[in-house]
Structure formats: C-alpha cells, structure tokens
Amino acid sequence: MLRKNPTLRHVLGRAGWYFVTFLVAVAVNFFLPRLGDANPIDAIMARGGAMDSVSAREKEDAYLREFGLAQTDSNGKVVRSADGKPVKTGLASQFVNYVEMSLSGDLGTSILQYPKPVMDIILDAIPWTICLQLPTIILGWLFGNLLGALAAYKRGVFDRVLYPLALLASAIPAFCVGILLVYGLGIKHQWFPAVGGYDPSTTPELSGAFLSSAAYHYVMPFLSIFLIVVGGQSIGMRSMVIYELGTDYVKYAKLLGMKESKILLYTFRNAMLPQLTGLALAIGAMVGGALITEIIFSYPGLGMAILTAIQGNDYPVITGCTLLLSITVLVANFSVDVLLGLLDPRIRAAQAAEAN
Amino acid sequence: MTEHLKFEATHISRVFGHGKKAVTAVDDVSFAIKDREIISLVGQSGCGKTVLAKMLLRLEQPTRGELLFNGKPITATGDPRNHWRQVQAVFQDPFSCFNQFFTIRNQLKASFRLFEKKPSPAEIEERVDQALLAVNIKPREIDGKFPFELSGGQMQRMLLARIFILKPQVLIADEPTSMVDACSRASILDYLMKLKEELSMTIVFVTHDIGLAYYVSDSIYIMHKGKIVEQGPPDDVTQRPQSDVTKRLLEDIPDVHREWIPREAAVAAAR
Amino acid sequence: MTAPALPVQAPVPGPAPKPAAGKVVLEVEDLRVHYLTRFGAKIQAVDGVTFSLKQGEILGIAGESGCGKTTLVSGCMGLYIPPLYHTSGDVRIDGQSIVGMTPEQNRKEVLGRKIAMIPQGALNSLNPTRKIKDMATDMILSHDESADKKTINDRLRERFSRIGLDAQKVLNSYPVELPAGTKQRCVIGISTLLNPKVVVADEPTSALDVSTQKSVIRLLFELMNQEIISSMLFITHELPLLRHVSSSIAVMYAGEFVEYGSTEQVIFDGRQPYSRALMGSMLSTEPGQKSRKPVAIEGAPPKLDKPIPGCRFAERCPVAQPDCRSTDQVLRVVGGRQVRCKYADTDLVKQVGGTV
Numbered sequence: 001m002l003r004k005n006p007t008l009r010h011v012l013g014r015a016g017w018y019f020v021t022f023l024v025a026v027a028v029n030f031f032l033p034r035l036g037d038a039n040p041i042d043a044i045m046a047r048g049g050a051m052d053s054v055s056a057r058e059k060e061d062a063y064l065r066e067f068g069l070a071q072t073d074s075n076g077k078v079v080r081s082a083d084g085k086p087v088k089t090g091l092a093s094q095f096v097n098y099v100e101m102s103l104s105g106d107l108g109t110s111i112l113q114y115p116k117p118v119m120d121i122i123l124d125a126i127p128w129t130i131c132l133q134l135p136t137i138i139l140g141w142l143f144g145n146l147l148g149a150l151a152a153y154k155r156g157v158f159d160r161v162l163y164p165l166a167l168l169a170s171a172i173p174a175f176c177v178g179i180l181l182v183y184g185l186g187i188k189h190q191w192f193p194a195v196g197g198y199d200p201s202t203t204p205e206l207s208g209a210f211l212s213s214a215a216y217h218y219v220m221p222f223l224s225i226f227l228i229v230v231g232g233q234s235i236g237m238r239s240m241v242i243y244e245l246g247t248d249y250v251k252y253a254k255l256l257g258m259k260e261s262k263i264l265l266y267t268f269r270n271a272m273l274p275q276l277t278g279l280a281l282a283i284g285a286m287v288g289g290a291l292i293t294e295i296i297f298s299y300p301g302l303g304m305a306i307l308t309a310i311q312g313n314d315y316p317v318i319t320g321c322t323l324l325l326s327i328t329v330l331v332a333n334f335s336v337d338v339l340l341g342l343l344d345p346r347i348r349a350a351q352a353a354e355a356n
Numbered sequence: 357m358t359e360h361l362k363f364e365a366t367h368i369s370r371v372f373g374h375g376k377k378a379v380t381a382v383d384d385v386s387f388a389i390k391d392r393e394i395i396s397l398v399g400q401s402g403c404g405k406t407v408l409a410k411m412l413l414r415l416e417q418p419t420r421g422e423l424l425f426n427g428k429p430i431t432a433t434g435d436p437r438n439h440w441r442q443v444q445a446v447f448q449d450p451f452s453c454f455n456q457f458f459t460i461r462n463q464l465k466a467s468f469r470l471f472e473k474k475p476s477p478a479e480i481e482e483r484v485d486q487a488l489l490a491v492n493i494k495p496r497e498i499d500g501k502f503p504f505e506l507s508g509g510q511m512q513r514m515l516l517a518r519i520f521i522l523k524p525q526v527l528i529a530d531e532p533t534s535m536v537d538a539c540s541r542a543s544i545l546d547y548l549m550k551l552k553e554e555l556s557m558t559i560v561f562v563t564h565d566i567g568l569a570y571y572v573s574d575s576i577y578i579m580h581k582g583k584i585v586e587q588g589p590p591d592d593v594t595q596r597p598q599s600d601v602t603k604r605l606l607e608d609i610p611d612v613h614r615e616w617i618p619r620e621a622a623v624a625a626a627r
Numbered sequence: 628m629t630a631p632a633l634p635v636q637a638p639v640p641g642p643a644p645k646p647a648a649g650k651v652v653l654e655v656e657d658l659r660v661h662y663l664t665r666f667g668a669k670i671q672a673v674d675g676v677t678f679s680l681k682q683g684e685i686l687g688i689a690g691e692s693g694c695g696k697t698t699l700v701s702g703c704m705g706l707y708i709p710p711l712y713h714t715s716g717d718v719r720i721d722g723q724s725i726v727g728m729t730p731e732q733n734r735k736e737v738l739g740r741k742i743a744m745i746p747q748g749a750l751n752s753l754n755p756t757r758k759i760k761d762m763a764t765d766m767i768l769s770h771d772e773s774a775d776k777k778t779i780n781d782r783l784r785e786r787f788s789r790i791g792l793d794a795q796k797v798l799n800s801y802p803v804e805l806p807a808g809t810k811q812r813c814v815i816g817i818s819t820l821l822n823p824k825v826v827v828a829d830e831p832t833s834a835l836d837v838s839t840q841k842s843v844i845r846l847l848f849e850l851m852n853q854e855i856i857s858s859m860l861f862i863t864h865e866l867p868l869l870r871h872v873s874s875s876i877a878v879m880y881a882g883e884f885v886e887y888g889s890t891e892q893v894i895f896d897g898r899q900p901y902s903r904a905l906m907g908s909m910l911s912t913e914p915g916q917k918s919r920k921p922v923a924i925e926g927a928p929p930k931l932d933k934p935i936p937g938c939r940f941a942e943r944c945p946v947a948q949p950d951c952r953s954t955d956q957v958l959r960v961v962g963g964r965q966v967r968c969k970y971a972d973t974d975l976v977k978q979v980g981g982t983v
Contacts, residue, residue: 507692
C-alpha cells in the first residue's frame with residue numbers, strides 16, 4: 001500500500017521527523033529551566049513563615065521527595081551531606097522520572113501553588129488562551145489575505161494607503177501595540193478595561209454577566225493580536241498575488257479571454273498555498289508575541305501561567321506549559337505540511353518523485 | 357604532452373541520486389581539451405552537456421573518473437575560488453547574472469574584487485573602458501545605466517566585457533546566445549573568437565545548435581544521453597557526420613538552403 | 628531511428644507556395660498603437676501598419692526584439708491593457724471591426740473565439756494547480772456560460788484525441804504530471820478550442836532546442852491540415868525560420884513594416900537593407916557557407932519616444948546615404964513587394980547581407 005501511495009508514504013515520513021523533533025523539544029524543555037542554580041523549595045519554605053527547625057526539616061524532606069529533587073536512601077529518607085544540605089538528584093535521573101510520569105499523563109505538582117497538579121493549572125489557563133488566540137489568528141489570517149489580495153489586484157490609492165499601514169502594523173513589536181492600546185483605549189479614554197480576562201466581581205461560569213464581561217475584556221487583546229496578524233499576512237499575500245498576476249498562466253488566461261473573476265480565483269488560490277505556511281508560522285508565533293499580549297493585559301491564559309511560573313522557579317509548570325506549546329507548534333506545522341501536499345499538485349509530484 | 361592540455365578527463369561520470377533513483381547525467385566520458393582551443397559541447401536539452409560544463413567549472417564533482425586541469429587534479433587548487441580565477445563562465449540569462457539595483461559600470465568595476473591584487477581606481481576605470489570597447493560598446497553609452505535598460509544582446513556583451521577584465525585562462529560559455537536576437541548571435545560568437553585570439557583563452561562553448569558550433573569552434577563534441585557520441589573538427593562533423601545523433605541535429609536546423617519539414621505539409625495546410 | 632544522409636544541394640529557391648485564394652479573415656488598416664511611459668512620454672510602438680491575412684495563409688512577422696512585433700499582436704487582438712492604448716486605425720476580423728469594443732465585449736467575443744494566441748512560454752502557461760480539463764472548461768465557460776458539462780466534456784475529449792493525445796489521461800492530469808511536449812500540445816489544444824479564425828503564434832519556439840522546435844512546427848502544420856487552425860500569424864526574430872513556415876513575410880522595424888512580400892522575395896531577394904541584414908546575420912552549416920561571414924547588426928532599434936526624421940533604420944544601415952536621414956520613407960511597390968527604402972531598386976541595397 002505504501003508503495004502505491006507516495007503521499008501517504010511522505011506523510012508517514014514527515015510524521016517520523018516531527019516525532020524526533022518532539023523528543024528533542026521535550027529534552028530541551030526539561031533541561032533549560034533546570035540549568036540555573038535556584039532552589040524552588042527555598043521559595044516554598046520562605047512562604048510557609050517561621051517554623052521550628054525540626055518540623056521545617058520534615059516539611060522540606062517531604063517536598064524534596066515529592067519533586068524528586070534529592071536522593072533518598074533505602075528507607076525513603078532524604079540523604080544529606082555533612083553541612084546538612086540535601087544531596088541533589090542527578091539531572092539524568094530527574095529526566096527519566098519526568099518522562100515516565102509525563103507519558104502517564106501526570107505533569108507533576110506545582111511548586112508554587114502546592115499541592116495543585118500542573119495539569120489543573122494548565123486546564124484552567126488553556127481555554128482562555130485558545131479562545132483568545134485561535135479565532136484571532138484565523139480571522140486575522142483570513143482578513144489579512146483578503147486585504148492583501150485586494151491591494152495587489154486594485155493597486156492605486158487603496159494599495160498606497162494600505163501597504164505602509166500594514167508594514168507598520170507588522171513591524172511594531174507585539175508588546176508595543178498592546179501597551180499603546182492599554183494606554184489609549186484603556187487608561188486615557190477608559191473605553192475598554194485595561195487588565196484581566198473578566199470582571200473580578202463575576203466568577204467564571206456560564207452566566208450572562210460573566211460572558212458579557214469576558215467579551216468586554218476580550219476586545220483589546222483581540223485587537224492587539226489581530227492588527228499584527230492582519231499586517232503581516234496582508235503584506236505576504238499582496239506580494240504573492242502580485243507575483244501570481246505576473247505569471248505566464250495569468251497572461252495566457254487573459255489572452256484566452258477568460259473571465260476576470262476566474263483569473264482572480266486562480267491567482268487567489270495559488271497565492272494562498274504559501275500563505276498556509278504563514279498560518280502555521282503565525283500559530284508558532286503565538287508562543288512568543290501573543291503570549292506577551294496576555295501578560296500585558298494580565299489575561300488569565302497560558303502566558304500568565306508561564307510568567308508566574310518563571311518568576312517563582314516553578315519548574316513543573318514551566319515544563320508542562322512549554323511542552324504543550326511545542327506540541328501545538330508541531331501539530332500546526334505538520335497539518336500544514338500534509339494539507340499543502342493534498343492541495344498543491346506540484347508538491348504532490350515532488351513527493352512522488354522523492355518516493356520513487 | 358600533458359602540459360599542453362588544459363583539461364584532461366579520463367572515464368568521468370556524474371551520477372545523481374542513489375540506487376534505483378540514480379540518474380547518470382554524464383556517462384564514462386574521456387576527452388582532452390588543448391590550450392587555446394574553442395571546443396563545443398553540442399546536444400539536445402538533457403544530454404548532459406551542462407553537467408559536464410559544471411564539472412569543468414568545479415561546480416559539480418565527477419562521481420567516477422579523473423579530471424585534470426593544467427595536468428593536476430581539478431581539486432588541487434584547494435579553495436574553489438582559486439579555480440575560478442582561472443576558469444570563468446558566461447550563462448544563458450545575462451540579466452540573472454547582474455544585480456538589478458546597481459549600475460552596470462559599478463558591477464563591472466566590482467569584478468576586480470576577484471583579483472588577488474587590486475589595481476588603482478584610475479586603472480580600474482581605464483580597464484573597464486577597454487573591456488567595453490572590446491565588445492564594441494562606447495563606454496559613455498552605458499554610464500549610469502541599469503541592467504533593465506539594455507537588451508539581451510547588450511547584456512550578454514556586458515558579461516563578455518567582464519571576461520575581458522578578468523582574463524581567465526578558460527571560459528565556459530553555456531548557451532550564451534539563447535536569449536540573444538538571431539541577428540546579434542554572430543557577434544557574440546565573434547567575441548568568443550576574439551577572446552581566444554587576443555587573450556589566448558581556451559573556450560568551452562555549450563550549445564544545442566550545431567550551426568553555431570560549426571561557426572565558432574576548433575573541435576565539436578556531440579553529446580547524447582551522457583555520452584560523447586562523436587567528436588572531430590567542425591568540417592568533418594557537419595559535412596561527414598557519422599553518428600545518427602549528429603545527423604539528426606544537423607537536419608533539425610531550419611537552414612534556408614534545404615528542405616526542413618517536407619513542403620507538402622505546409623502547402624497542404626495552405627489549401 | 629536512422630536519419631537519411633544529409634541532403635547536400637545548391638540553394639533551392641523553388642516556387643512560393645501559392646497563398647490560398649481563400650477569403651480574407653484578418654484586415655489591419657493603418658493601425659497605430661502607443662503606450663505611455665511612467666513619465667508620461669508617448670511611445671508610438673506600432674506606427675501605421677496595414678496587412679491582410681487570408682484563410683489558410685501563414686504570415687510571418689519578423690524583426691528583432693523592441694521592433695514592435697508583440698505590440699502589433701496586442702493591437703490585432705484588441706487587447707489594450709494600460710499603459711497600452713489604441714491610437715488610430717482599424718482591425719477587422721471576418722469583416723467585423725474590433726476597434727472601439729469595450730474590454731469586456733472584446734474578451735467575450737474576440738479573444739479566444741475569433742483570434743487566439745499560442746504563447747511563447749507554453750510550458751508555464753497552464754495553471755499549475757488546475758487539471759487540464761478544468762482550465763479548458765473555464766475557457767469555454769468564459770465565452771459560453773450556458774454550455775453544459777456533458778457537451779463540454781465530449782468536445783474536450785474529441786478535440787484532444789484529434790491533436791494526438793490520450794484525451795482521458797491528459798485531461799485528468801495536472802500540468803506538472805505531463806512532459807513538455809504534451810503540455811505544448813495542451814496549450815495549442817486549449818487555444819484553438821473555439822475554432823478561432825486567426826491563430827497568433829508569438830515566438831512559439833524561441834526557447835526550445837532545434838529538435839523540439841521542429842516538432843512544434845510540425846504539429847502546427849498538422850493542425851492546419853486538420854483545419855483546427857485555419858490561418859496563422861507567426862511572430863519570430865529568426866527570419867530564416869520563416870522560409871519553412873510562412874507563405875509571406877512582413878519585416879518589421881521601429882513600429883513599421885519595412886518589407887512585405889512573399890517568402891521567396893524577402894528571404895532570397897530582399898530589397899530593404901534591414902531585411903537583408905537580418906538574413907546576412909544568420910549562420911549556416913551548409914558546405915560553402917563557412918566562407919561567408921555572418922554580419923551582426925550592431926546597435927538596437929530606436930526608442931520611438933520622439934519622431935525620427937527620415938529613415939528609421941538609417942542610424943544602423945551600413946549603406947545609409949546622407950539624404951536617408953532627411954527624407955521620410957514610404958512603403959512602395961518594388962519588384963512585386965512592398966518596400967520602405969528609397970534605394971530599394973538600386974544596387975546599393977544589394978551590398979548589404981551579401982548573397983545567401
């Protein structure tokens with residue numbers, strides 16, 4: 001079957017490579033935050049207030065065992081060196097432990113919000129991030145492509161106004177747009193709330209009051225991501241459509257007397273294909289730029305969760321979140337890879353040639 | 357004897373890909389190119405002539421066999437740039453060989469960067485002028501002009517002007533006339549002969565048109581499916597062709613002096 | 628395949644193939660076409676061209692790049708895309724004038740239906756993401772919205788089999804899946820779907836090697852024999868090629884016809900220095916031809932942004948006389964063909980190009 005279906009063969013081959021990339025990402029995610037010298041247990045202990053040394057010692061031991069940070073002897077007691085400091089577990093054995101637990105769906109326990117499981121923290125945050133980012137990026141992508149195609153087709157005044165604006169929007173760093181919006185619309189004019197995902201007087205539930213306050217808080221973070229995506233995508237689409245309009249097949253279609261609408265459809269479709277890669281990249285950029293937006297607006301999503309975790313050396317949460325983001329980026333790229341192969345006969349032919 | 361040879365190839369092949377996917381572009385070819393000689397590689401598209409030319413330029417390595425340049429293995433010069441100081445090339449599309457955003461004159465001046473010792477600015481100007489005159493272009497005519505302002509034929513002459521500046525030992529000319537109007541082709545070939553005469557250059561001319569090869573070369577190699585199927589002086593190859601490939605190539609030229617496509621076809625069509 | 632021995636013979640002028648006495652299908656009368664540069668300068672790219680094309684006739688139009696051939700073609704098709712504009716003159720196809728039509732009317736009634744183009748870059752002229760069948764269908768639907776799917780399919784299958792293709796397979800392929808020769812046939816097939824009166828072949832072979840060139844010309848002849856193509860304008864910069872292709876030749880220079888006569892007259896007995904120079908620049912592999920030195924025409928055609936007094940070729944003419952630059956040249960009949968040269972009937976022009 002594989003022999004007969006080069007596309008499937010190609011997809012499986014790609015899947016293999018994406019899996020290898022995933023493993024590398026897991027390893028990097030794990031080791032990077034642990035390369036520092038900070039001791040998260042100290043942070044928890046400090047929050048616990050004054051305690052007598054014996055109960056403090058017991059509590060510390062419990063944490064160390066739970067997070068697998070220190071070596072234990074056969075009785076399960078934490079091994080300590082001569083000066084009373086616990087002997088750290090090697091990174092390698094921590095990693096093995098981590099992979100084993102992750103595979104069973106257990107991302108560990110948060111250090112900072114002990115004893116909340118990392119999974120719960122992520123599950124709390126992720127609906128906010130998905131609801132903010134996904135529609136915004138997809139809408140921005142669609143709108144940006146339409147705008148870019150229109151600018152390329154109409155040229156003239158429309159293009160001359162739109163193009164510099166789009167350039168500006170895509171060139172400003174995400175946090176700048178966010179901060180400008182917070183200042184302009186949130187603080188100066190107070191049209192929209194500057195921080196948070198909903199009114200603190202409501203609780204997250206399926207009530208009218210909560211939903212309307214969430215929608216109200218949605219506007220500014222939405223705008224700040226939307227503008228940037230529209231700017232970037234429309235510039236890409238504009239130059240793609242200009243390129244397509246100059247190709248031989250468009251000239252030929254004109255000479256054949258084909259309808260203008262048909263020719264436009266041709267160019268739009270063909271220009272969209274590379275833009276799909278742009279979509280995957282935009283989803284990837286969500287990790288960086290768009291998470292910063294969450295932080296600026298104190299939006300209760302994954303970005304905030306990561307920020308809090310980084311500030312408190314909350315390794316399990318950091319690793320859990322970044323793992324999730326890596327998976328998102330990989331899945332987005334993989335889907336576009338497969339989709340392009342299905343939509344573009346040129347890529348399909350290249351895949352077939354590669355497989356033969 | 358070998359010291360008179362510019363290039364010497366013994367049983368060289370170039371294979372792309374591996375196993376079942378392998379494509380043999382150049383298949384067990386041997387030849388010797390003498391100093392101060394214009395040789396032509398002639399064949400249809402896909403016959404391997406360009407790949408062979410790229411091997412001479414050190415842009416491709418032979419998969420098998422030995423390729424000598426000046427009696428030493430072609431890789432003996434180490435850094436490929438040392439090779440390119442001695443072996444230069446002109447290609448089909450002269451526009452893609454120049455940067456659209458700089459004036460032609462500035463780009464010609466930039467060729468001096470390839471020299472190990474850069475001449476003085478005044479000398480550079482003078483040598484650019486000389487090179488332009490060598491290809492029959494008044495230096496003032498192209499002052500301040502950009503590539504898109506010139507025709508294909510003029511741009512091809514700019515490429516040749518670069519060769520007059522660089523004065524390499526060998527020039528590889530890959531289809532230099534294909535983007536040039538029919539009426540300027542002869543002049544491009546004349547400049548190739550001038551390079552050979554005046555600068556003692558060895559020239560490898562790659563073309564699909566045996567007519568052009570006949571006009572310009574001292575020796576013609578006919579290539580087909582990666583092999584050299586016939587080689588000899590132009591008069592022998594064109595007047596007494598041995599190989600069917602050569603006969604076919606000759607026949608396919610629409611020469612005004614003989615039938616090309618049987619006239620009945622055209623006349624019947626006109627009915 | 629064994630090739631027959633090379634026919635070695637003296638030049639055979641032979642009688643010109645009698646132009647068919649069919650009815651006139653294309654009449655161009657004193658056509659003038661200009662375009663505007665970015666700085667508003669008016670370039671008169673076609674300046675008073677008159678000719679007619681009969682049913683079954685192939686007219687060759689020769690000249691180097693920049694002499695106005697391609698602009699003339701646009702004019703003949705009524706395809707004026709800014710900055711190209713019609714100045715004056717008339718073009719009639721089948722007795723009906725196409726001048727003054729709206730672009731939409733021209734697209735629907737003229738392009739592809741009355742006059743069709745076989746483009747230069749045939750290999751890139753097909754939309755890469757559309758099956759041959761779909762592009763051909765788009766072409767028919769653009770001219771006849773009421774055509775139903777079945778009629779179109781039958782028509783495509785019949786036509787593609789007639790031009791020697793495996794219709795079923797080819798129609799369901801994407802361009803990338805087809806070899807170059809087949810793509811070329813597809814382009815010719817699509818161009819002639821609506822049985823246009825006139826086919827314009829714009830340098831159809833200039834990017835091809837000699838063997839492929841021969842097979843394309845053979846295909847065009849074959850289609851004329853099958854009456855799929857009825858009459859043709861063949862545009863080229865290789866005057867010698869026309870010896871085998873056309874029954875009459877017009878040599879164009881600086882927007883004007885400089886010589887217009889039968890193929891034998893222009894090729895073997897040119898009376899205009901430019902057409903003689905074009906012949907004189909050609910190379911030949913025939914015995915005895917190596918001693919004849921080809922002479923390239925130096926320089927480039929004039930820019931035409933301002934009127935040129937006198938003969939437009941005088942600047943590059945090897946036998947230009949002092950009065951050539953002052954007196955305007957008119958087309959007049961010399962030796963049975965139209966020539967634009969004051970000295971056409973003297974021995975002076977015979978010094979150009981030598982004997983071929």
